[in-house]
Amino acid sequence: MKELTVISGKGGTGKTTIAAALVSLAENAVIADCDVDAADMHLILQPEIIETIDFSGLKVASIDETLCIKCGICKDACRFDAITNDIRIDIYGCEGCGVCAYVCPERAISMIERKAGDAYNSETRFGPMAHARLGIAEEASGLLVAVVRDNARKLAEKYDRDLIIIDGPPGTGCSVIASIAGVDMVLVVTEPSVSGIHDLERILDVADHFNIPAVVCINKYDINEKNSLIIEEYCKDRGIEVVGKLPYDDAPTKAMIQEMTVIEYSDGEFSNKVKNIWENVREKLT
Amino acid sequence: MKIAIASGKGGTGKTTVAVNFVLSIENVQLFDCDVEEPNCHLFLGFNLEKVEDINILTPVVDKTKCDFCGKCSEFCQFNAIAVLPEDVLVFPALCHGCGGCAMVCPKDAIVYENRSIGIIEKSKGGNIEFYRGVLNIGEAMASPVIKALKKHVDESKTAIFDAPPGTACPVISSVQGADYCILVTESTPFGFHDLLLALDVLRKLEIPFGIIINRCDIGDDRVEKYCDTEGIPVLMKIPHDRKIARLYSEGIPFVNRMPEWKVKFVQLLDKIQAQI
Ligand code: SF4
Ligand code: SF4
Numbered sequence: 355m356k357e358l359t360v361i362s363g364k365g366g367t368g369k370t371t372i373a374a375a376l377v378s379l380a381e382n383a384v385i386a387d388c389d390v391d392a393a394d395m396h397l398i399l400q401p402e403i404i405e406t407i408d409f410s411g412l413k414v415a416s417i418d419e420t421l422c423i424k425c426g427i428c429k430d431a432c433r434f435d436a437i438t439n440d441i442r443i444d445i446y447g448c449e450g451c452g453v454c455a456y457v458c459p460e461r462a463i464s465m466i467e468r469k470a471g472d473a474y475n476s477e478t479r480f481g482p483m484a485h486a487r488l489g490i491a492e493e494a495s496g497l498l499v500a501v502v503r504d505n506a507r508k509l510a511e512k513y514d515r516d517l518i519i520i521d522g523p524p525g526t527g528c529s530v531i532a533s534i535a536g537v538d539m540v541l542v543v544t545e546p547s548v549s550g551i552h553d554l555e556r557i558l559d560v561a562d563h564f565n566i567p568a569v570v571c572i573n574k575y576d577i578n579e580k581n582s583l584i585i586e587e588y589c590k591d592r593g594i595e596v597v598g599k600l601p602y603d604d605a606p607t608k609a610m611i612q613e614m615t616v617i618e619y620s621d622g623e624f625s626n627k628v629k630n631i632w633e634n635v636r637e638k639l640t
Numbered sequence: 641m642k643i644a645i646a647s648g649k650g651g652t653g654k655t656t657v658a659v660n661f662v663l664s665i666e667n668v669q670l671f672d673c674d675v676e677e678p679n680c681h682l683f684l685g686f687n688l689e690k691v692e693d694i695n696i697l698t699p700v701v702d703k704t705k706c707d708f709c710g711k712c713s714e715f716c717q718f719n720a721i722a723v724l725p726e727d728v729l730v731f732p733a734l735c736h737g738c739g740g741c742a743m744v745c746p747k748d749a750i751v752y753e754n755r756s757i758g759i760i761e762k763s764k765g766g767n768i769e770f771y772r773g774v775l776n777i778g779e780a781m782a783s784p785v786i787k788a789l790k791k792h793v794d795e796s797k798t799a800i801f802d803a804p805p806g807t808a809c810p811v812i813s814s815v816q817g818a819d820y821c822i823l824v825t826e827s828t829p830f831g832f833h834d835l836l837l838a839l840d841v842l843r844k845l846e847i848p849f850g851i852i853i854n855r856c857d858i859g860d861d862r863v864e865k866y867c868d869t870e871g872i873p874v875l876m877k878i879p880h881d882r883k884i885a886r887l888y889s890e891g892i893p894f895v896n897r898m899p900e901w902k903v904k905f906v907q908l909l910d911k912i913q914a915q916i
Contacts, residue, residue, distance in 0.1 A: 362650075363677050364650065364651060364677055364679070365649065365650010365651040365652075365805040366649065366650045366651010366652060366805075367651060370830065389806075390808075391806040391807045391808035391811075391837075392648050392649055392650075392805065392806050392807060392834045392837060394649070394829075394830040394833060394834065397829050397830060397833055412717060413717070431739070431743075433697075433736075433737055433738050433739055434736075434738075435787075446812050446816060446845070449717075449736050449738065450717055451717055451718075451736060451738030451740055452715065452717055452738075452740060453738050453739060453740045453743065456715070456740060456743060456744065457743070488807070488808060490807065490837070490840040490841055490844055491807070491812050491840075491841050491844050491845065492808070492809075493808065493809040493812075494809075495806075495808040495809070496780060523806065524650040524651075524676075524677070524804075524805050524806070525674075525676035525677055525782075525804060525805070525806075525810075526676040526677060526775065526777065527676045527775060527779070527780055527781065527782045527810065528780035528781060528782070529808065530676070531778070531780050545889075546889060547888055547889035547890075547891075548679075548682045548683075548889065548890065548891035549655065549677075549679040549682055549888075549891075550889075552677075552679060552682055553677040553679070556676075556677060556777065557677075559777045560777055560778060563777050563778040564778070577885060577886070577889055578886065578889035578890065581889055581890075604858070607828055607858055607859060610828055610829050610830060611828070611829060611859065611860060613829075
């Protein structure tokens with residue numbers, strides 16, 4: 355079984371549009387939306403949820419006011435400044451480490467489970483899909499990503515699918531690392547702006563750091579052709595292949611409004627170029 | 641006053657708004673809180689100097705004292721320390737630096753050492769005070785860097801926080817403590833959906849907010865309709881203009897070439913002050 359993650363470093367480069375298009379081209383894939391704190395893939399794929407699984411992230415400290423003597427020992431011990439001067443837990447600051455509960459001489463603090471979101475196994479017109487919804491203002495997005503990937507692998511086994519296409523989050527931190535750890539290849543979607551170039555360099559460094567082969571796709575390449583050339587040169591120097599260049603086109607936005615992948619919406623230039631990217635990527639994966 | 645700029649969906653124009661905003665108003669500090677992919681400096685062209693390393697205290701186990709009882713690994717909520725029959729393994733990238741493992745160790749075998757996960761940098765010269773955090777490649781935890789970055793806020797100035805995309809912990813760390821939050825969105829299904837998630841976060845944190853619609857003439861009118869029914873102020877609309885897109889791609893703040901926009905950003909500040 356192979357795993358491909360579509361990432362971007364910078365947000366808004368068209369990652370989800372392209373991931374969804376690849377999903378509609380792949381014949382035997384499972385889909386995993388790992389952009390768990392701002393998941394959008396379902397808006398196009400309209401999954402029918404078959405199974406909902408509670409996700410509890412890290413625990414959170416809770417103080418029993420009747421036992422607390424306000425000695426402040428917990429406040430001094432908390433490395434995350436999550437206990438206020440009047441000895442209350444700031445639930446957004448608490449990382450659930452349990453140190454306060456351990457040091458409290460009155461045993462007034464307990465660590466409680468909290469529901470931090472839902473994971474879903476679903477069916478779509480392109481095959482099975484694993485996705486999730488992180489609770490509002492919850493931590494532990496990396497843990498939830500790991501759950502989604504695990505669910506996707508189980509779906510792949512169950513339905514005998516040989517590829518998992520993962521839509522990853524923007525950035526380089528915990529949920530990105532969780533989305534790319536151990537995959538066979540990442541497809542980085544970038545755009546020819548100075549921000550796009552800067553973020554591409556960093557995300558390729560991350561892929562390198564974890565020894566994951568990367569290929570690059572330049573979206574909206576004609577917005578700034580000079581910068582597109584710079585990206586191509588840069589990738590060549592790093593020995594990374596540019597598997598495709600997509601023009602600026604309003605088809606993806608129009609398709610999105612119709613809840614369609616761009617492939618379903620039109621067979622214009624944009625879609626044809628995405629098809630070429632898919633052929634190229636599929637060959638590399640096998 | 642502290643104003644955060646966030647979005648939910650990535651690539652909607654947070655950095656564009658932040659940079660053009662600070663270039664239009666006086667007595668201001670800019671903080672690039674998108675420490676995973678910081679971009680503001682690309683538009684400002686400042687020279688940067690390092691202010692500090694951001695360290696996390698990570699355990700080091702003295703194996704001559706350790707008798708492999710396993711209490712530390714039992715305590716650790718983050719699976720950052722594993723005890724085998726005759727060895728202890730620490731996984732630094734998973735460690736949150738809570739300090740618990742040393743507390744529970746009956747043999748006093750654990751001490752801590754500083755491990756750098758990122759840095760804070762500051763602009764040298766220039767007329768705007770600019771700070772940014774940078775998370776090291778391969779590091780998972782952005783929040784400690786963001787929290788350290790925001791310690792440089794000067795309360796006598798207007799501080800602008802350019803937040804990362806999403807709604808998870810790095811976003812919370814960025815917007816927490818702000819007096820106001822500007823949400824930058826685009827009126828597409830993705831933009832609208834992620835805007836709703838971001839609104840939930842701000843409501844939960846009880847931070848007042850208003851909206852800027854970027855590329856307001858692509859997509860449809862769902863964002864404006866929603867703001868209308870919910871009574872959410874639309875602070876500004878920026879059209880989908882090839883010139884703006886081009887300047888952005890080259891790293892040029894558009895107020896530098898289209899000075900008529902400066903007035904609008906000054907008015908933006910007035911609107912925010914009036915609202916809070
Ligand atoms: S569990 Fe840890 S982070 Fe949470 S309040 Fe207690 S000491 Fe602080
Ligand atoms: S310091 Fe805390 S997070 Fe780090 S290994 Fe020890 S118990 Fe785990």
